[in-house]
Amino acid sequence: MRNVELARCFRDLAAYLEMEDVPFKPRAYEKAALAIESYDRPLAEVYRDGGAKALRAIPGIGASMADKLEELIKTGKCALREQYHARMPVELATLTAIEGIGPKAVKVLYEKLAVRTVEDLEAAVRAGKVRSLPHFGERSEQKMLKALAFLRTTGGRQPLAVTLPIVEQIAAALARLPGVERVAVAGSVRRRKETIGDADLLVVARKGDAVVQAFVTLPQVERVLGQGRTKSSVKLAGGLQVDLRVVPAESFGAALCYFTGSKSHNVALRQLAIKQRLKLNEYGLFRGARRLAGRTEEEIYARLGLAYVPPELREDQGEIEAARSGALPQLIEPGALRGDLQTQTDWTDGADSMEAMAREAKRLGLEYIAITDHTQGLTMTGGSDETKLRKQMAEIDGLNARLGGIRVLRGAEVNIDKDGMLDIDDETLAALDVVGIAVHSHFDLPRAEMTRRIVRAMRNPNADILFHPTGRKIQKREAYDVDMDAIIATARETGTVLELDAYPDRLDLKDEHVRKAVQAGVPIVIDSDAHSVKHLAFPRQYGVDQARRGWATAADVLNTRPGDAFLAALKGGRQAAAGSRNRRARNRARTPRS
Ligand code: DGT
Ligand code: CA
Ligand code: CA
Ligand code: ZN
Numbered sequence: 279m280r281n282v283e284l285a286r287c288f289r290d291l292a293a294y295l296e297m298e299d300v301p302f303k304p305r306a307y308e309k310a311a312l313a314i315e316s317y318d319r320p321l322a323e324v325y326r327d328g329g330a331k332a333l334r335a336i337p338g339i340g341a342s343m344a345d346k347l348e349e350l351i352k353t354g355k356c357a358l359r360e361q362y363h364a365r366m367p368v369e370l371a372t373l374t375a376i377e378g379i380g381p382k383a384v385k386v387l388y389e390k391l392a393v394r395t396v397e398d399l400e401a402a403v404r405a406g407k408v409r410s411l412p413h414f415g416e417r418s419e420q421k422m423l424k425a426l427a428f429l430r431t432t433g434g435r436q437p438l439a440v441t442l443p444i445v446e447q448i449a450a451a452l453a454r455l456p457g458v459e460r461v462a463v464a465g466s467v468r469r470r471k472e473t474i475g476d477a478d479l480l481v482v483a484r485k486g487d488a489v490v491q492a493f494v495t496l497p498q499v500e501r502v503l504g505q506g507r508t509k510s511s512v513k514l515a516g517g518l519q520v521d522l523r524v525v526p527a528e529s530f531g532a533a534l535c536y537f538t539g540s541k542s543h544n545v546a547l548r549q550l551a552i553k554q555r556l557k558l559n560e561y562g563l564f565r566g567a568r569r570l571a572g573r574t575e576e577e578i579y580a581r582l583g584l585a586y587v588p589p590e591l592r593e594d595q596g597e598i599e600a601a602r603s604g605a606l607p608q609l610i611e612p613g614a615l616r617g618d619l620q621t622q623t624d625w626t627d628g629a630d631s632m633e634a635m636a637r638e639a640k641r642l643g644l645e646y647i648a649i650t651d652h653t654q655g656l657t658m659t660g661g662s663d664e665t666k667l668r669k670q671m672a673e674i675d676g677l678n679a680r681l682g683g684i685r686v687l688r689g690a691e692v693n694i695d696k697d698g699m700l701d702i703d704d705e706t707l708a709a710l711d712v713v714g715i716a717v718h719s720h721f722d723l724p725r726a727e728m729t730r731r732i733v734r735a736m737r738n739p740n741a742d743i744l745f746h747p748t749g750r751k752i753q754k755r756e757a758y759d760v761d762m763d764a765i766i767a768t769a770r771e772t773g774t775v776l777e778l779d780a781y782p783d784r785l786d787l788k789d790e791h792v793r794k795a796v797q798a799g800v801p802i803v804i805d806s807d808a809h810s811v812k813h814l815a816f817p818r819q820y821g822v823d824q825a826r827r828g829w830a831t832a833a834d835v836l837n838t839r840p841g842d843a844f845l846a847a848l849k850g851g852r853q854a855a856a857g858s859r860n861r862r863a864r865n866r867a868r869t870p871r872s
Contacts, residue, residue, distance in 0.1 A: 279322060279350055279351055279354060280320065280322075281314050281315055281317055281320055281321055282315060284314050284321055284347060284350055284351075285311040285312070285314040285315040286311075286371065287346075287350060287356050287359055288307050288308075288310050288311035288314060288343075288346075289307070289308065289311045289370075289371070290359055290362075290363075290370050290371075291307050291346075291356070291358065291359055291362075292304040292305070292307035292308045292311065292381075293370050293374060293380075293381035293384070294359070294362040294366070294370075294381070295307065296380070296381040296382065297366075297381045297382060297384070297385040304381075305627075305658070305660070306338075306340070306343075307343075308627075309338050309624075309627065309629060310338050310339055310340075310343050312338075312627075312628075312629040312809055312810055313336060313337060313338040313339065313629040313630075313810065314336075314339075314347075315810075315812075316629060316810035316811065316812035316813065317336065318812075321333065321336075321347060321351065322351050324336070325347070325348060325351050330344050330345070330348045333347050333348060337624075337629070337630070337631070338624070338629060346358065366384075366385070366388055367394060368384055368388050368393070368394045368395075369394060369395050369396070370384065372395070372396050373387075373393075373395070373396060373399065375754060376396070376399070376422070376425050376426070376429065377421075377425045377428075377751075377754060377755045377756075378418065378421050378422065378425055379399075379422070379425075383413075383414075386411055386412070386413065386414075387399065387402070387408070387411070390411055391407055391408070391411070396426070396429070399422070399426070400426050403419055403422050403423055403426065406419070408422065421722070424756075425755075428755075428756055429753075434475065435473040435474060435475050435753075436473060436474050436516075436517070436518060437472065437473055437474075437752050437753060437782060437783060438467070438470060438471065438472055438473065438474055438782070438820065439782030439783070439819075439820060440516075440518075441467060441474040441477060441518060442467060444477075444498070444514065444516065444518060445463055445467050445477045445479070445518075445520070446463070447498075448477075448479065448496065448498065448520060449461045449462075449463055449479060451496055452479065452481055452489065452492075452493065452522075455483075455488075455489055455492050457483050457484040457485050457488065457489070458481055458482070458483045458489060459482045459483060459484070459527065460480075460481065460482040460527075460530060461479065461480070461481050462479070462480045462481075462530075462534050463477070463478070463479060464478040464479065464480055464533075464534055464537035464538045464539075465477060465478030465521075465537060465538065465539060466478075466539070466540075468538050468589045469538065469539065469540065469589045469590055469592055469593070469827075470589070470590050470820075470823035470824070470826070470827060471827075472752055472785050472788065472789070472824070473752065473753070474518075475519075476511075476518070476519035476520065476521055477518060477519070477520045477521070478520075478521045478523075478537050479520060479521065479522045479523070480522075480523055480524075480525055480530070480533055480534055480537060481522065481523070481524045481525070482524070482525060482526070482527050482530050483524055486507055486508045486524035487507045487508075489522075489524055490505060490506070490507065490508070490509070490510045490522065490524065493510055493512070493522050494510055494512055496512075498514045498515060499512045499513070499514060499515075500512075500513050500514060500515045501513040503519065508523060508524040508525075509521070509522060509523045509524065510522050523537065525560075527573065528562070528569070528572055528573055529560065529561045529562055529572045529573075530572075530573060530574070531571070531572055531573050531574035531575040531576070531577060531578055532558075532559065532560055532561055532562045532563065532571070532572040532578060533560045533561070534575055535547075535575045535578055536559065536560035537560065538589050538592060539592065540592055540593050540594065542593070542594035543587075543592035543593060543594045543597070543598070545594070546594050546598050547582065547598065550582055550584075550598065551563060551582060554582070554583075556570065556581075556582075558578070558582075562578075563578050563581050563582070579601065583602060584598065584601035584602055585601040585602075585604060585606050586601075587601050587606065588606075588609055588826065590609065590823060590826040590827045591606070591609075591826075591827070591829065593827075595793075607829050607830070607831045608831050608832075609825075609826040609829070609830065609831060610822055610825055610826060610830050610831055610832045610834070610835055610838065611822070611832070612817075612818035612819075612822045613643075613818075614822075614832040614835070614838040615644070615804060615817055615818060615821075615822065615835070615837055615838060616644060616645045616646065616837060616838060616839065616840060616841070616844075617644055617645060617646040617647060617648070617687075617837040617841065617844060618639060618644055618646075618647045618648065618805055618806050618808070618814060618817060618837070619648045619650070619687075619689065619712055619714065619743060619777070619803050619805045619837060620648065620650050620689075620691065620714055620743075620745055620777065620779065620805035620806065620807050620808075621635050621639075621647060621648065621649055621650060621805075621806060621807075621808045621814070622649075622650065622651050622652065622659075622691070622807075622808065622809050623635055623649055623651055625649075625651045625660075625662065625666070625670055626651040626652040626656075626659040626660050626661055626662065627652065627658075627659035627660070627809060628651070628808070628809045628810060629809060629810040629811075630810050630811050632649050632670075632673065632674065632677060632686065633677060633681070634811055635647065635649065635808065635811060635814065636677060636681055636684050636686050637681070637684070638811040638814050639684055639814055640681070640683050640684035642814055642815065642818075644684065644814075645684065645685065645840060645841055646684065646685040646686070646687055646841040646844070647684065647685075647686055647687065647814075648686075648687035648688075648689035648711065648712040648714075649670070649674060649686060649687070649688065649689055650689040650690050650691040650712065650714050650745075651670065651690060651691065652690075652691050652693070652718075653667075653690055653691065653692045653693050653700075653701050653702050654693075654701055654702075655693030655695060655701035655718070655719070656693055656718050656719075661693070661701075662690065662702075663702075664702060664703055664706045667690060667702065667706055667710075668706065668709075670688070671688045671709065671710070674686050674687075674688045675688075685841050687711040687712050687841075687845075688709075688710050688711045688712070689710055689711060689712035689713065689714060690702065690707075690710055690713060690714065691714045691715075691716050691745055692707065692713055692714065692715050692716070692741075693715075693716065693717075693718055693719070694715050694716060694717050694718075694731065694732060694735040695719070696719070696720045696723070696731065697731060697734070698730065698731040698732065698733070698734030698735045699734075699735070700715060700735060700738055700740075700741070704738070704740055707738075707740035707741075708740050710740075711845065712742050712743065712845075712848070713740050713741055713742045713743070714742065714743045714744075714745040714777070715735050715736070715738070715741045715743070715744055715745065716744070716745035716746060717731075717732065717749055717758065721749060721755075721758045722758070722759075723758070723759075724759070725759040725760065725761060726761075728758055728759055728760045729760050729761040729764050729765070732744070732747075732760060732765060732768075733764060733765070733768045736765070736768050736769065736772050736774040737768070737772055739849065739850060740849075740850075741774055741849070742774065742775060742848045742849055743774065743775045743776070743777050743803060743848075744765070744769065744774055744775070744776050744777060745777045745779060745805075745807075746777060746779040746781075746784050746786040746807070747760075747762070747765060747776055747777065747786060747787055747791070748760060748762070748786050748787070748788070748791070749786070750784065750786050750788070751783050751784060752782075752783045752784070752785060753783070754783060757786070762791055762794065763794070766791075766794055766795055766798050766800055767798070769795070769798075769800045770798055770799060770800050772849065773848075773849040773850075774849060775800075775801050775802065775803055775836055775848065775849075776791075776795050776800055776801075776802050776803075777802065777803050777804075777805055778792060778802050778803070778804045778805070778821055778824060778825055778828075779805055779807045779821075780804055780805060780806055780807070780816040780817040780819070780820050780821025780822075780824070781806065781807035781808075781813065781816055782816060782819075782820050784807065785820065785821075785824045787802065787824075787828070788824065788828075789824055789827035789828045790828065791828070792824065792825055792827070792828020792829070792830055793828040793829050793830075795828075795834075796828060796829055796830050796831075796834045801834060801835070801836045801847070802825070802830065802834060802835055802836070803835065803836050803837045804817045804821040804822060804825055804835055804837060805817060805821070805837075806821075
């Protein structure tokens, strides 16, 4: 059993326990699931080498959890989960993935309406049966309809973070084949679009048909959709379609350009070629029958009188004009990031300790990391109140005294309540190095109210960064209805930084909002939102790409600056080195609390 499957079982147990109102345990199982999922080695291997004792040594795994893991690894089953499932045979994972449906709702829906699957739920909602249930009503029925409709619109596409590792694995397998000279990922994956319809791969090889034959027999392939001498389409076990084309070396650049797209970028390029009495297609750039360019993308762009356009910009959003006039931005590179401003630890709903997070950040080459655990308003995470925050600050001071080569900043992810107030007092906020503010509740306020609420919170002089500004979760939850132009204008006016949360199902700000922020001169930060050490890699894996799609340069991204310069650029221009306690004295207690 793989770690993800073990974690899934623990999540199911957490849900069943919550249905029964068992205190504390559901959260413990949730956290254990996170720890399992993000553990470095397969637990099956850990068990094989060290037995149950080694499992118990994993942080967050208690004795009875270790027993369940042992049972799962040995038998592939967990008796307790089977018992629960026999009593309530529902598809927990898919049902609870629907926004607004938690374990308790699943229980009621099953007991009253025999809902077991998403399809059952949809039928029940359409038949108007849900509104009459206790605690449901017409409003939640409307919400469910919306969530179900949203689920359908995502049909067929997969998040980039799901696709990218699979595609890279296949590309690597192809590169190992004898006679293969080049392999390239094209299409929306190369452009790093947030969701992927299908994956497109190109290969240069001496014998095309041999490569195609090897491709269709890869172990990941479930079904062959089409197979020719130089191209093939397959469906993988996880549902992803992969298109492969074998192209001659002298056309490689032209093919790469064509199959990278986007379609509208291609159309615009071709128009430009036609104006110059040239012909552009996937074989090359031609004048009559003569090939002027084709071996590399660079020579094609150059022959068209354009600077090289990075794939992330190829969306026909002004990049061709910019490439012609020398106005393309110097896009940010992953290595430019020096800090991470949003991380959660085992002080709330994270899996790892502050020290483990700091050490991993250091290993990744970061210079600073802010610990931003949740605050009290988010009860289910065990969020901090002022006292707990003060205690954590003191521990961070101790950590800094002990650790070298990484600076740990004292932060928090503070809740914005329904009216735009923060759930920590201003004096405590002023003592922190970095204050992130975030919406975690009341997602369905009308646009004007939601906007007013967030704007009000941004006006708090202690609020440094607006975390995940739109609250969307890719393919899970729509962004809340908010006027982003107003948010960006307020950011500019108040000096509040906007975050690009690089957690792969968020990517929030998304590309178009990054671009708007950049155009308005509003700085952003790219953070991990890590809930375990594994997640600290997200900014460089996914965040920077999204920022690049938004035309961001390193100068637009505040956490490319060294720690002191970063802190000095925050609202109130604090000098943390001079001691954060007095740095914001002037800001203290100026916001009204209701
Ligand atoms: P996806 O798969 O929906 O996430 O998005 P793409 O961009 O990967 O689209 P896909 O797989 O249909 O095609 C890959 C690229 O091939 C696309 O970005 C541009 C190029 N392409 C495909 N069909 C056409 C077409 O009809 N005209 C032009 N100019 N280019 C095309
Ligand atoms: Ca594609
Ligand atoms: Ca395709
Ligand atoms: Zn959290």
